[in-house]
Amino acid sequence: MVDLLAQYNHIQKEVDRAVIDVIRSSKYINGPQVKSFTQNLSQYLEGAEVVPCGNGTDALQIALMALGLKPGDEVITATFTYVATAEVIALLGLKPILVDVHRDTFLIDISQVEKAITNRTKAIVPVHLFGQCANMEALMQLAEKHNLFVVEDTAQAIGADFTFSDGRKMKAGTIGHVGCTSFFPSKNLGCYGDGGAMFTRDPEISAALRMIANHGQSKQYYHDKVGVNSRLDTIQAAILDIKLPHLDTYNDHRRAAADRYDKAFADNPHVQTPKRVSNSTHVFHQYTLILSSSVDRDALKEHLATKEIPAMIYYPVPLHHQKAYRQDNDKSFPETEHLCKNVISLPIHSELTVEQQEIITGEINSFILN
Numbered sequence: 518m519v520d521l522l523a524q525y526n527h528i529q530k531e532v533d534r535a536v537i538d539v540i541r542s543s544k545y546i547n548g549p550q551v552k553s554f555t556q557n558l559s560q561y562l563e564g565a566e567v568v569p570c571g572n573g574t575d576a577l578q579i580a581l582m583a584l585g586l587k588p589g590d591e592v593i594t595a596t597f598t599y600v601a602t603a604e605v606i607a608l609l610g611l612k613p614i615l616v617d618v619h620r621d622t623f624l625i626d627i628s629q630v631e632k633a634i635t636n637r638t639k640a641i642v643p644v645h646l647f648g649q650c651a652n653m654e655a656l657m658q659l660a661e662k663h664n665l666f667v668v669e670d671t672a673q674a675i676g677a678d679f680t681f682s683d684g685r686k687m688k689a690g691t692i693g694h695v696g697c698t699s700f701f702p703s704k705n706l707g708c709y710g711d712g713g714a715m716f717t718r719d720p721e722i723s724a725a726l727r728m729i730a731n732h733g734q735s736k737q738y739y740h741d742k743v744g745v746n747s748r749l750d751t752i753q754a755a756i757l758d759i760k761l762p763h764l765d766t767y768n769d770h771r772r773a774a775a776d777r778y779d780k781a782f783a784d785n786p787h788v789q790t791p792k793r794v795s796n797s798t799h800v801f802h803q804y805t806l807i808l809s810s811s812v813d814r815d816a817l818k819e820h821l822a823t824k825e826i827p828a829m830i831y832y833p834v835p836l837h838h839q840k841a842y843r844q845d846n847d848k849s850f851p852e853t854e855h856l857c858k859n860v861i862s863l864p865i866h867s868e869l870t871v872e873q874q875e876i877i878t879g880e881i882n883s884f885i886l887n
């Protein structure tokens with residue numbers, strides 16, 4: 518699905534040097550590279566504060582901890598997402614309230630969010646799924662009206678730009694009260710292990726995030742809050758600092774690959790290519806097709822596997838069907854149900870070649886059309 522080795526080959530000298538520098542410095546924890554990367558990412562995000570942490574799941578957990586929510590408080594999120602989003606809500610004793618997404622964009626349906634708001638609702642966690650932003654303008658208006666926090670799950674959309682109706686642009690993850698991202702190797706900005714970060718423009722929240730990520734410590738051996746231990750390794754920060762200047766180019770390559778896929782499927786009536794929303798750029802963390810119900814998706818996936826073409830189902834089981842996250846019986850999620858049955862994600866990454874894509878699209882079109 519990704520080719521991390523090919524990407525490394527282009528930056529090998531710099532990365533090798535940076536890793537060896539960290540080892541020789543022996544500042545493995547909170548070395549100067551962590552500060553440097555954090556500052557550079559903050560600059561990339563147009564001044565939002567960046568608080569590094571151990572992974573994207575921790576980022577979501579620490580964000581919710583920093584907002585001072587109480588057990589039983591309701592947090593609204595999408596049912597069509599990776600489990601981490603709902604997991605941290607439940608782990609903190611909060612109640613995940615799942616809502617449906619739009620069938621054509623995979624993004625959280627704001628009208629469903631509005632319907633799900635009760636007097637116990639305290640926060641909304643939109644997921645910028647597959648690489649483009651949920652409607653943050655509508656969501657922030659709704660949040661303001663009901664006095665709710667917004668925590669953006671930006672694990673799949675780092676580098677995407679959201680445009681407001683007045684023309685103002687903001688980076689994904691810097692619009693809500695907190696944005697959370699992951700540097701898992703296959704993410705658009707990935708390190709060579711685990712890593713994550715939180716973004717905020719609120720100095721109080723940023724202080725709370727820092728404190729909680731470091732054992733709730735205000736100064737050494739003084740613990741004002743119950744916290745966790747979640748750090749970005751110095752080696753990972755050094756690698757990320759080298760990759761960050763390439764992020765926009767990596768995302769451009771992903772978009773170009775997506776455009777080529779679109780063209781190749783344009784004449785296939787059984788394949789719906791991913792829709793781009795007008796208010797966000799798309800960084801194509803995933804390139805996800807929606808197949809007609811007449812296409813045997815599993816057979817297609819198996820056929821591709823015989824040709825050594827990877828394909829993945831993101832996600833086969835919606836959260837509301839997971840034992841841990843079942844919702845009240847009266848709720849229905851028709852759009853997500855449809856997607857879980859019919860989506861298939863194709864390889865997409867910064868090093869994908871035209872030739873590879875011709876093979877992939879050729880196999881898919883001939884399987885479906887013959």
Ligand SMILES: *Cc1c(COP(=O)(O)O)cnc(C)c1O
Nearest residue numbers: 572573574599601672673699701
């Ligand atoms: C990857 C991902 C996460 C979790 O990130 P980790 O670094 O693996 O903990 C959370 N949410 C979404 C939508 C993701 O894609």
